[in-house]
Amino acid sequence: MKDTKKDLIKEIERLSREIRVDIVELTYRAGKNNAHIGGSLSAVEILTTLYKAFIKRESSDLINRDRMIVSKAHASLTQYCILEKMGLLTREEMYTFEQNGSSFTAHAKKNIEKGLEFSGGSLGLGISFAVGVAYACKIKNLSSHVYVLLGDGECNEGIVWEALLFAKHHKLNNLTAILDLNHLQEDGFIEEILDTDSFVDKFRAFGFNTQHVNGHSVLELINALNIKDNEYPNAIVAETVKGKGVSFMENKSNWHFSGLTEKKYQKAIRELTENCESL
Amino acid sequence: MNIENTIPLNSLAGIDQIGAIFEMYLPDMIEQYPQLKILTSDVGYIARIDRLKALYPDQFINVGIAEQNLVGVSAGLTSEGFKCVAFAQAVFMTMRCFDQVRQYLSYGEYPIVLVGLGAGFMMQFMGNTHYAMEDIAIMRSLPGMVVLSPADASEAVKAFDAALKLDKPVYIRLTGDSSTPLVYENNYQYNVGKSNIVKDGNEVTIFATGSIVYNTLKAADIVEKNNISVKVIDIHTIKPLDTQIINNAKGCSLFVSVEEHHITGGLGSAIADYLAEVSGFPPLLKLGIKDKYSVIGDYQFLLEHNRLTPEQIAEDIMKQLRK
Numbered sequence: 001m002k003d004t005k006k007d008l009i010k011e012i013e014r015l016s017r018e019i020r021v022d023i024v025e026l027t028y029r030a031g032k033n034n035a036h037i038g039g040s041l042s043a044v045e046i047l048t049t050l051y052k053a054f055i056k057r058e059s060s061d062l063i064n065r066d067r068m069i070v071s072k073a074h075a076s077l078t079q080y081c082i083l084e085k086m087g088l089l090t091r092e093e094m095y096t097f098e099q100n101g102s103s104f105t106a107h108a109k110k111n112i113e114k115g116l117e118f119s120g121g122s123l124g125l126g127i128s129f130a131v132g133v134a135y136a137c138k139i140k141n142l143s144s145h146v147y148v149l150l151g152d153g154e155c156n157e158g159i160v161w162e163a164l165l166f167a168k169h170h171k172l173n174n175l176t177a178i179l180d181l182n183h184l185q186e187d188g189f190i191e192e193i194l195d196t197d198s199f200v201d202k203f204r205a206f207g208f209n210t211q212h213v214n215g216h217s218v219l220e221l222i223n224a225l226n227i228k229d230n231e232y233p234n235a236i237v238a239e240t241v242k243g244k245g246v247s248f249m250e251n252k253s254n255w256h257f258s259g260l261t262e263k264k265y266q267k268a269i270r271e272l273t274e275n276c277e278s279l
Numbered sequence: 280m281n282i283e284n285t286i287p288l289n290s291l292a293g294i295d296q297i298g299a300i301f302e303m304y305l306p307d308m309i310e311q312y313p314q315l316k317i318l319t320s321d322v323g324y325i326a327r328i329d330r331l332k333a334l335y336p337d338q339f340i341n342v343g344i345a346e347q348n349l350v351g352v353s354a355g356l357t358s359e360g361f362k363c364v365a366f367a368q369a370v371f372m373t374m375r376c377f378d379q380v381r382q383y384l385s386y387g388e389y390p391i392v393l394v395g396l397g398a399g400f401m402m403q404f405m406g407n408t409h410y411a412m413e414d415i416a417i418m419r420s421l422p423g424m425v426v427l428s429p430a431d432a433s434e435a436v437k438a439f440d441a442a443l444k445l446d447k448p449v450y451i452r453l454t455g456d457s458s459t460p461l462v463y464e465n466n467y468q469y470n471v472g473k474s475n476i477v478k479d480g481n482e483v484t485i486f487a488t489g490s491i492v493y494n495t496l497k498a499a500d501i502v503e504k505n506n507i508s509v510k511v512i513d514i515h516t517i518k519p520l521d522t523q524i525i526n527n528a529k530g531c532s533l534f535v536s537v538e539e540h541h542i543t544g545g546l547g548s549a550i551a552d553y554l555a556e557v558s559g560f561p562p563l564l565k566l567g568i569k570d571k572y573s574v575i576g577d578y579q580f581l582l583e584h585n586r587l588t589p590e591q592i593a594e595d596i597m598k599q600l601r602k
Contacts, residue, residue, distance in 0.1 A: 110387065118358075122382050128348045129383070132355015139337075140359065159379075162348035169343075 005222070008053060012218045015085055016048045020245045020272050022081040022094070027258075028265040030098040036074035036106060038255040039151060042182035042215070042240040043075045049221040050147055050178075051082050062112065066144050067137070069130045072151030072180060073120025074257075076108035088115040124157030126150075127177065131167045134175040134233075145228075146175045153185025156194050161206070167233040168207030176225065176234040177208070180215060182242035186256045199237045208235035215240035245272055282440055283466050288433050292461060296435035296453040296490070297396055301326040301366075304436045306334055312443060316356055318342060320349045320367045325396050346371045350379035350391070357389040362443065368402065369395025369411035369452055373418055384448035385421035392442045392449045399454040399489060399539030400573070400581040407572045411452070415488075416544025418450040419518045425449040425471060426517040428546075430462045430492035434515055437469035445471060454539055455490025456578065462492050462513065474521040480510035483596060484528040484561075487537040488514045488546045494582070495537045497589030502596050520549050525560075534563040535596055539587065542567040564599045566592060 020041060027035040050068060057065040070079050077097065084094040089104070093114075096102035103109055107121030117133075120126050130148035137144045154160065167175055179199055183190055190196060203210040209229035213220035215238025224236045242256070243249025246268045260268065286303055294303065309315060309331070318340045323332065332339045342349045346367055353363040366372065372395040373380065383389050395414055402409035418426045425447050429435040435453060442449040462477055469475075477492065478499055487495035492513045499509040510531070512524055528534070534554075536547035547565030554560050566586070574584055582588050586595060 119382065119387050122378050124347075125351060125379060125382055128351025128379070129355045129358070131348070132352035132357075133359055134355070135340075135352065136356045136359030136361060159345075159347040159351065162343070162345035163351060165345070166342055166348055166352060 009218045009222070012045070012048050012052050015052060016044045016218070017272065019044050019048060019078065019081045019085065021269060022084070023077055024246065024260065024265065024268045024272065026077060026081070026094070026097045028260045029095065030259065032259055033098045034257050034259040035077055035098065036257050037077070038184065038242040038249055038252070039072060039180070039182060040075050040077040041244045041246065041249065042242045043072070043078050043149060043180045044244065045216050045218055045221060046149065046178055046180060046238055046240070047075070047078050047082055049218050049225065051086055053222055054225050055147065057115070064142055064144055067117050067130070067133050067146045068115070069118045069126045069133070069146065069148045070108065070120055071124070071126025071130065071148050072154050073107040073126065075149065075180070076106065076120065079108060079116070080104055083115045086115070123151070123154040124159040128159050128163040130175065130177075131163045131172060134167065134172040135170055137174055138170075138172065144174065148175070148177050150177055150179045152179060152181045152183065152190050152196070152199070155179070155196060155199070156185070164203070164206040164208070171231055172233045173229050173231055176228070176236065177203075178236045178238055180240055181237055182240045184242040184251065184253050184256065186253065188253050203235035203237065208233050210235040210237060212237045213239070216244060247271060282436055286436055288461065288463065288466065291432040291436075293457050294432045295457040295459065296429060296432050296455060297326055298457065299432035299436045300394070300439045301328050301331060304439060306331045308440070309335055309338065312362060314361050315443070316340060316353075316361045316363050318349055318353050318363060318365045320344055320346045320371065322367055322396065325368070326366055346375040347379050350376045350383055353391045354379075354383035354387065354389050357391055362390075364392045364394060364443075366394035366396060368409060369398035369414050370409055372396075373411065373414040373450065377417060381421055385423050388423060388448070390446050390448055392439070392451065394439070394451045394453065396453050398452045399491070400578050401454060401456060403577050403581070404575060406575045410573065412541045412568050413544065414450070414452055415517055415538070415540050415546065416548065419549060423448060424518060426452070427471065427515060428452045428454070428488040428517055429515055430487075430489060430513045431455070431459060433461060433463050434469065434513075438515065441469065441471050452489060459490045460493050462496065469515070472516045472519045472521055474515060474524045475513045476510060476524070477513045478509065478511040480508035482508040482531055483533045483535060483600070484510040484512065484531045485535040485537060485596075486512050486514050486546060486550055488517060489539055491537055491539045491587060494587060494589045495592060498592035498596065501589060501593035505597065507600065514546055517546055517549055520553060522553050525550065525553060529560055531561050533596070533600060534561050536563060536565050536567070537587070537592060538567040540567050541570060543570055564596065566595055
């Protein structure tokens with residue numbers, strides 16, 4: 001592996017650790033309002049890798065920007081933390097998360113200047129929107145790539161599959177759907193609630209060029225995101241852990257949407273920063 | 280541009296609202312809208328878009344039988360600068376994908392034009408699964424939505440033309456068929472939010488919307504045989520409602536609303552919402568579908584069953600006046 005790639009991976013891993021700390025910090029600040037911390041922690045490497053290594057964006061040329069649509073919009077928390085690192089949100093703006101009157105709420109509201117492509121919150125709508133955007137970019141001959149982050153529970157929604165059919169039919173090779181497969185939805189394990197079997201097989205059956213990766217491995221994510229089909233849309237099924245990085249949250253459905261006591265907050269920060277030092 | 284120069288009123292006799300928009304207006308006028316995309320969930324056949332599609336294949340997208348994705352794709356295209364018209368049967372266009380309409384058009388403020396085909400009783404033998412009787416109610420509940428309900432083919436064209444030029448989300452409800460007579464025989468002004476008096480009078484004011492406006496005019500003639508002066512107003516815009524035209528009719532002794540829609544939530548309710556905030560207005564008799572699913576039949580049968588023929592409308596008004 002080239003040194004530049006190694007450096008990039010290290011940089012993304014470092015940023016991911018900082019972003020996890022910020023996610024915990026914002027959840028603690030949100031207090032009794034609670035936050036979607038579990039599914040935000042599972043998506044950290046996916047979104048950080050995308051923003052740091054793939055998403056092209058020049059504020060002077062927004063029309064040709066790559067579009068990042070967070071369809072599992074409860075991961076807006078992760079997105080805010082990354083956008084702050086990218087300089088699109090100020091720290092002060094980020095700290096208004098879930099405060100009265102703030103624009104930066106549990107589900108992001110569209111603000112293209114600030115990098116928020118879409119008003120999410122109703123599950124399944126982001127992928128449908130994304131295929132419309134990808135179709136538009138194609139007929140306008142834009143070089144923009146459209147990335148969309150899906151949740152596994154979100155794929156219970158029928159509109160997801162309507163959108164995938166459309167993407168394949170129209171050969172939207174400028175679209176990459178990344179599934180954050182953390183195996184948990186609000187009420188429990190997806191396998192127990194509505195078993196979807198193999199997402200890889202399903203995406204392939206829907207005509208997507210599909211990779212299966214460890215969604216916490218920056219190397220695997222980079223390699224998969226580098227593969228873009230010439231003809232058909234792309235999918236990456238990213239195996240992740242809900243609540244990743246905080247031992248008492250990992251694989252626990254009750255951390256889908258929750259708050260932190262001071263004690264738990266300190267424990268979470270300790271774990272995340274200790275891990276940080278050992279690396 | 281005056282649409283009547285391109286599509287003269289007399290060319291619309293015997294044409295339904297759907298045909299006026301998709302067979303006449305769009306093929307002739309689409310060139311002025313290079314950014315226009317017309318999307319459907321597989322009911323191009325109902326809208327008879329053959330000519331349009333043959334002339335402008337790149338502007339037409341059939342997303343398949345998937346109304347939710349129809350609105351989602353339209354939103355994505357709109358976000359990228361295209362103007363989108365999405366059409367389906369009114370019942371599915373508004374109810375199958377209500378969440379998408381709310382999230383994208385209303386909350387997201389994407390100025391998409393939704394066209395609901397075959398609202399009211401026009402789906403006839405398809406049955407209640409296909410009758411749109413609640414579409415006005417739910418569309419007008421959405422912040423920012425413009426809700427248009429044209430009375431005849433000429434008004435459908437004017438409504439559609441206005442909707443394309445309006446930078447707002449719009450729902451256009453199409454009713455009636457090719458046998459529905461034209462309400463407007465002479466050139467007239469159409470402005471969104473500004474309703475038209477189609478017959479003047481001063482004792483009873485009837486507010487009507489959609490293709491039932493014609494029957495309402497006939498009903499007014501019957502009522503007038505009793506020496507009662509009747510005004511008929513075509514409420515072609517349900518939202519924003521023309522409250523000025525209501526204020527101007529304040530001196531009447533009776534208000535009546537007539538619609539091919541549930542009396543809950545539709546035109547009558549929109550007027551009642553306004554009347555509840557003001558005082559000194561006459562009582563409102565709401566005629567329409569009375570909170571039930573209909574028996575099934577042809578259009579004329581359904582009108583009779585739901586007391587919406589000219590004679591039945593007149594009878595119900597006279598009964599109210601005698602109370």
